[in-house]
Amino acid sequence: MTTDVATGVTVRQETLAQCLDDHTRTLLLMHWTEVAPHQDIPLDPDYDTYYRLEAAGCLRVYILREHGIAMGYAVFTVLPNMKYRTSIHAMADLLFLAPHLRKQGLGREFLAWVDDQLRAEGVQIVRQGVERTYDFSSLLDSLGYELEGRVYARRLDR
Amino acid sequence: MAMEHLTADLTMAQETLAECLDDHAKTFLALHWAEISTTPDIPLNPDYAQYERLEADGVLRCYILRDQGVLQGYAVFMLTQSLKYQTLDAMCDLLYVAPRYRHGLIGGRFMGWCDEQLAKEGVQLVRHCVQRTYAYDATLLRLGYEPVPEQVVYLKRLGPST
Numbered sequence: 001m002t003t004d005v006a007t008g009v010t011v012r013q014e015t016l017a018q019c020l021d022d023h024t025r026t027l028l029l030m031h032w033t034e035v036a037p038h039q040d041i042p043l044d045p046d047y048d049t050y051y052r053l054e055a056a057g058c059l060r061v062y063i064l065r066e067h068g069i070a071m072g073y074a075v076f077t078v079l080p081n082m083k084y085r086t087s088i089h090a091m092a093d094l095l096f097l098a099p100h101l102r103k104q105g106l107g108r109e110f111l112a113w114v115d116d117q118l119r120a121e122g123v124q125i126v127r128q129g130v131e132r133t134y135d136f137s138s139l140l141d142s143l144g145y146e147l148e149g150r151v152y153a154r155r156l157d158r
Numbered sequence: 159m160a161m162e163h164l165t166a167d168l169t170m171a172q173e174t175l176a177e178c179l180d181d182h183a184k185t186f187l188a189l190h191w192a193e194i195s196t197t198p199d200i201p202l203n204p205d206y207a208q209y210e211r212l213e214a215d216g217v218l219r220c221y222i223l224r225d226q227g228v229l230q231g232y233a234v235f236m237l238t239q240s241l242k243y244q245t246l247d248a249m250c251d252l253l254y255v256a257p258r259y260r261h262g263l264i265g266g267r268f269m270g271w272c273d274e275q276l277a278k279e280g281v282q283l284v285r286h287c288v289q290r291t292y293a294y295d296a297t298l299l300r301l302g303y304e305p306v307p308e309q310v311v312y313l314k315r316l317g318p319s320t
Contacts, residue, residue, distance in 0.1 A: 124317035
């Protein structure tokens with residue numbers, strides 16, 4: 001089901017087969033260039049595993065399109081939590097909105113709509129990771145998110 | 159599997175779930191949950207069968223701290239090939255050291271030893287998520303973790319309490 005969020009801008013859940021083409025791969029590269037915290041590690045997506053996760057019912061892909069062209073995406077893994085089996089949790093894996101569509105309230109509408117889709121599936125907790133290279137914490141605050149933790153990383157190959 | 163003495167009485171070892179997961183360890187998990195859970199209204203209910211499957215698939219690493227043979231801490235990691243970079247990464251799933259051992263750098267030395275074991279396996283990047291309820295940032299910084307968090311995690315409740 002497609003939902004209009006602005007003139008010419010729609011959002012909907014899609015399968016990988018529907019959305020993964022050369023255009024979205026270019027968006028992924030733009031995304032990586034903008035936010036990757038370890039730029040010396042080349043982007044090399046394991047699409048086979050994404051397809052396996054989709055086949056297992058654990059992947060959700062939400063696409064924002066402007067005049068039919070993908071300009072944003074929100075990808076989640078959705079699983080019963082290993083520590084709280086009674087609770088289904090969603091973890092954001094990828095979130096991107098093309099720069100020319102930011103600062104217009106579209107990102108907020110998109111994320112609020114995504115939360116509604118996850119809630120309708122019975123997801124109890126949704127988590128978003130905010131990279132130090134791309135801070136959208138104020139948007140999350142406005143949507144009712146709260147800070148849960150900080151992720152520290154250590155390179156073991158240096 | 160790897161085992162090393164931290165002191166005459168304290169040992170650090172990689173163990174299997176069959177070796178470490180007993181009633182004593184489950185009590186520690188309950189203590190751990192009571193201390194740091196950010197969602198205490200969601201009952202702890204570990205999916206041990208899934209942990210065993212991950213161990214069988216080679217994904218799980220359990221490092222155990224024992225004092226005279228009695229479990230006093232654990233660090234559990236998931237080793238996965240990054241979906242985006244296809245590098246071998248480790249994510250800390252559980253980390254706990256009993257309160258009486260949180261001094262004299264015991265926790266830091268245990269965590270440093272865990273990192274050495276992961277490095278030997280070819281792990282390129284190891285990550286820890288520090289909950290707001292149990293901050294051990296200073297220990298991570300001493301171990302050489304990036305001084306600025308790579309990421310902050312935001313959480314939103316979409317559903318009611320179970």
